[in-house]
Amino acid sequence: MTDKIIKVLIVDDSGFMRMVLKDIIEKQSDMKVVGIAKTGLEGVEKALSLKPDVITMDVEMPELNGLEAVKLIMKKNPTPIIMVSSLTSKDSEITIEALENGAVDFIQKPAGSVSWTFRSVGDELLEKIRNAAKVDPTKLMRKTIKVKKPRISLSLRGQKIVLIASSTGGPRSLDTIIPNLPKGINVPVVVVQHMPAGFTKSLANRLDKVSELTVKEAEDNEELKPNTVYIAPGNYHLGLKANGLKVYTFLDSSDKINNVRPAADFTFDKAAEIYKSNIIAAILTGMGKDGAKGAFKIKHYGGKIIAESQKTCVVYGMPKAVVEENYADFVLPNYEIAEKIVELLGGK
Template sequence: MTDNVIKVLIVDDSGFMRMVLKDIIEKQPDMKIVGIAKTGLEGVEKAIELKPNVITMDVEMPELNGLEAVKLIMKKSPTPIIMVSSLTSKDSEITLEALENGAVDFIQKPAGSVSFTFRSIADELLEKIRNAAKIDPKNLIRKALPVKKPKISAALRGQKIVLIASSTGGPRSLDTIIPNLPKGINVPVVVVQHMPPGFTKSLANRLDKISELTVKEAEDNEELKPDTVYIAPGSFHLGLKANGNKVYTYLDSSDKINNVRPAADFTFDKAAEIYKSNIVAAVLTGMGKDGAKGAFKIKHYGGKIIAESKDTCVVYGMPKAVVEEGYADFVLPNYEIAEKIVELL
């Protein structure tokens, strides 16, 4: 086997799913299946023994579920893991927790159980495997972070906005930043995380439970309120429009930008037109360059840009693009970003 062949371990309790995944992956000249496991526990054992480059991990399994398996693999043999999730709310919640604990990405099982429905997303699965194989396993290990919870020293003007863009590895960085934004910042926060429908709602619900600010999935035509975090819903760009001295959201289903929807560039662009210099934006971990064009526009109007440093990124792609273009005012690990946001407000 040559060094550039991606070694894949399949972990799934469904014989049908194992067959479909095996069929898709085996046809690729740059991939090889090195093992198949039927339970989470067997998956952990084979991950340690076989040292695959990438693991596909079912969510619901006997002995250990996907989340428990992810936690053990990250402790014993850190490996890029792609969760294979159904559309149920329970699966989406477990998947999000797995992403916060080291899994790098996920793919949705299509509705229905015939094999051609899963083969319809074969290209997406293969792209995610190839992307995951590029991730340094050392970046998956979650260390104890010296997070400083900022204090609000004076009444803020309340006319600013905070924008955050994130993709691969984003849930973990958001989990570090959003809960550490204190109540009383007196501004809205808008988050664009690349995720499909259902998962953005679960992400909002999870963050809301552990944050001082209210966190919700954004809806169409709702007024932005201070001390509220709005998560762009999957499959829609999130735009902002001004009406008098109020700002409202709107959902847009136009073409993907940077091959994603929601796209941070869309939201950053619309926000810059309204808030001008009164923007603090953070571009977090993720593949690609989404957020870079939007950061340019924010900089043009005098807003401030924070890029997550390579130290805490799972994938140093989106922030790297912002840094290399010279748009970043600050380059910080995720555990220092909440404090810097409050300082800049």
């Protein structure tokens, strides 16, 4: 029995990029390019007629940009989409919004949007296509779920911290959780989202616009403040260090952990040494096992672990690892996590 061939649709307004993408994909025995589109509008039409398994989607295109194309495809025929983005502030902002609207992943064009050096990330692209092909398209649809806004308990006190780890599908879950954390939780929140440099800043800026808490990309050696969400910057592990009663961040460029940097295990480990039992950690959607070792350490000190349930995970990998090791105190869909965090902080 032969493995299923992954049907790929390429949507890109650059003839050069279409050629490079097609060449990289067609060399694989388990993939086939079933269509090529030069505009977002054409991409939507071919997505509906060809019904590919995976779509690679350029961000900036005439007629209809990548974000609008993603929205239409998710509305009419949900399909795993990988955004192909250049590292400009505009492209990274659109990419983050596309991820929140159903795109499953993205890949960054190196050293210029039409550079031949795109071939240098060919292996990464192929891995992302294979992983995207395994995603259940129904998990990508934007569902309108009324999230109960948690109330603040007057019992919130003491030096506590909330930690969140996420990867593939993470921006959508973060977009459900962070805006529903009410102002006045009086603790810092630290988020490790697997994402390259530049994109984490766009993620922070976008979440800041829709949240009651202040959301920012973490900097080196800044004091953790309550009611502030710190996003680990791409390409750096985010550590915490105590100085008296204050806790400060530090950025670390040591080797990748679990093949990622930033890694949740790094942050969780440092936080556990400082906050001991005063940690609530949430492990969200994503591939691999990052966060599992850190969750073990947090559990060892008496902290609480929340795992996102398979119901809302785009990829049930990281939370599954935590659940299978029996580290999870709660397994919840993403739209119930904010309320549980507040409840745990208040000691109800």
